[in-house]
Amino acid sequence: MEVLLFGIAKDIVGSAQMDLSELKHPPSSVGELKGFLCGSFPEFGKLTSLAVAVNSEYAQDAVALKTGDEIAIIPPVSGG
Amino acid sequence: MEVLLFGIAKDIVGSAQMDLSELKHPPSSVGELKGFLCGSFPEFGKLTSLAVAVNSEYAQDAVALKTGDEIAIIPPVSGG
Amino acid sequence: MEKPIIEIVDMIDTSQVYGELSHASSGGICVFVGSVREFTNNEEVVSLEFETYAKMAIKEMEKIAMEASNKWALHKIVVRHAVGVKNVQEPVVVVGASSAHRDDCFEACRFLIDTLKQKVPIWKKEVFKNKSVWVSAHP
Amino acid sequence: MEKPIIEIVDMIDTSQVYGELSHASSGGICVFVGSVREFTNNEEVVSLEFETYAKMAIKEMEKIAMEASNKWALHKIVVRHAVGVKNVQEPVVVVGASSAHRDDCFEACRFLIDTLKQKVPIWKKEVFKNKSVWVSAHP
Numbered sequence: 253m254e255v256l257l258f259g260i261a262k263d264i265v266g267s268a269q270m271d272l273s274e275l276k277h278p279p280s281s282v283g284e285l286k287g288f289l290c291g292s293f294p295e296f297g298k299l300t301s302l303a304v305a306v307n308s309e310y311a312q313d314a315v316a317l318k319t320g321d322e323i324a325i326i327p328p329v330s331g332g
Numbered sequence: 333m334e335v336l337l338f339g340i341a342k343d344i345v346g347s348a349q350m351d352l353s354e355l356k357h358p359p360s361s362v363g364e365l366k367g368f369l370c371g372s373f374p375e376f377g378k379l380t381s382l383a384v385a386v387n388s389e390y391a392q393d394a395v396a397l398k399t400g401d402e403i404a405i406i407p408p409v410s411g412g
Numbered sequence: 413m414e415k416p417i418i419e420i421v422d423m424i425d426t427s428q429v430y431g432e433l434s435h436a437s438s439g440g441i442c443v444f445v446g447s448v449r450e451f452t453n454n455e456e457v458v459s460l461e462f463e464t465y466a467k468m469a470i471k472e473m474e475k476i477a478m479e480a481s482n483k484w485a486l487h488k489i490v491v492r493h494a495v496g497v498k499n500v501q502e503p504v505v506v507v508g509a510s511s512a513h514r515d516d517c518f519e520a521c522r523f524l525i526d527t528l529k530q531k532v533p534i535w536k537k538e539v540f541k542n543k544s545v546w547v548s549a550h551p
Numbered sequence: 552m553e554k555p556i557i558e559i560v561d562m563i564d565t566s567q568v569y570g571e572l573s574h575a576s577s578g579g580i581c582v583f584v585g586s587v588r589e590f591t592n593n594e595e596v597v598s599l600e601f602e603t604y605a606k607m608a609i610k611e612m613e614k615i616a617m618e619a620s621n622k623w624a625l626h627k628i629v630v631r632h633a634v635g636v637k638n639v640q641e642p643v644v645v646v647g648a649s650s651a652h653r654d655d656c657f658e659a660c661r662f663l664i665d666t667l668k669q670k671v672p673i674w675k676k677e678v679f680k681n682k683s684v685w686v687s688a689h690p
Contacts, residue, residue, distance in 0.1 A: 258604050259674030260685040300690050305672070308607035324604055324672075330686035331601070331608075331632055331673030332585050332644050332664055338465050339535030340546040380551050385533070388468035404465055404533075410547035411462070411469075411493055411534030412446050412505050412525055427566035436589040436640050442660075443582045449651060450575040501575050512588060518661055521581075525653065 256324040283313030336404040363393030416477035416489035424503040435487040442517040443508035465533040484516040555616035555628035563642040572649040574626040581656040582647035604672040623655040
């Protein structure tokens with residue numbers, strides 16, 4: 253379970269990708285993934301917002317994560 | 333007393349300029365000039381609006397016309 | 413604010429306007445370009461002919477630019493109108509402004525074109541296949 | 552409406568956008584260009600660094616263009632964002648629309664930039680002399 257990281261999320265984790273397959277209990281939903289991130293890297297809890305994209309679409313907390321999904325952490329956007 | 337004519341005003345009079353000096357009683361104000369125009373060329377009375385500029389500034393009816401003023405007839409504008 | 417760029421020209425070059433509006437303190441530039449539409453009320457337009465009282469038009473455009481710079485925090489302003497015969501799709505007017513934040517340049521740009529259309533002595537004749545009409549002349 | 556032009560690019564060429572938006576049925580084109588400001592809260596900016604999740608950013612920009620074309624009567628739309636290091640005064644984003652009448656292109660242009668800033672996964676790092684900051688990351 254690969255997770256893509258951008259912007260400040262990449263700086264917090266120190267990497268542009270993260271493999272969660274090795275976890276004993278990989279997160280099964282977007283909400284669980286957010287919980288895992290905030291637990292492992294408290295800096296995530298200090299951000300203005302934290303979103304997750306599944307297969308390049310914004311995904312609500314209830315969305316299930318399946319093997320093969322493209323998962324991305326979306327910290328507060330600031331284009332323009 | 334030269335008067336400049338633009339747009340449809342030029343078409344109505346059939347000329348880009350008009351010399352009012354030869355009139356027995358040349359108009360002494362913007363209002364009189366408008367009255368003269370509408371009297372001599374009834375088509376002016378059918379326009380959406382009719383403005384006069386004196387020395388390249390919009391002028392109200394009460395403004396006096398003096399020898400040497402640059403006078404222009406401003407039919408409804410339609411730039412842009 | 414820098415001195416506004418106010419011009420009556422024969423041809424509008426839309427590629428130059430960003431260079432003119434760009435400013436180190438500006439985060440936003442808003443530009444409006446008006447061009448000749450193919451149809452007016454379902455009638456095919458052959459061309460537009462623009463005529464102006466240039467001396468007065470420049471004065472009025474300067475007043476509009478000054479009014480905009482008093483109302484909004486702007487760095488640069490462009491107000492440029494073309495005269496002569498313009499064919500379908502050709503640009504006839506370009507107005508724009510730059511500002512630190514985008515609210516100002518958007519509102520100023522809209523004000524510039526709206527006020528230009530109301531006040532600047534420029535006249536447009538629509539040429540159709542079988543007739544031509546001075547726009548807005550009659551109710 | 553024609554297919555919108557949606558792009559993530561390394562460099563923005565502001566001179567091309569009018570050609571892209573020009574349309575025989577359009578009387579108006581409204582364009583917004585965002586560029587790098589010299590100062591943020593009185594601190595001198597050295598450069599901005601833009602990063603994106605390109606696949607998703609393109610999708611989100613397409614959705615925004617579609618939403619605009621449903622809300623307003625538009626002929627063409629451009630939404631283009633730059634990535635990489637941008638220096639002061641360089642353009643970073645250009646959005647625009649063309650329409651028969653100016654209300655539509657003005658409102659659509661404003662909507663395009665406002666919604667892009669809210670939804671499109673692009674991140675901006677402000678680089679100052681002694682620090683750098685991911686914009687909007689913290690409250």
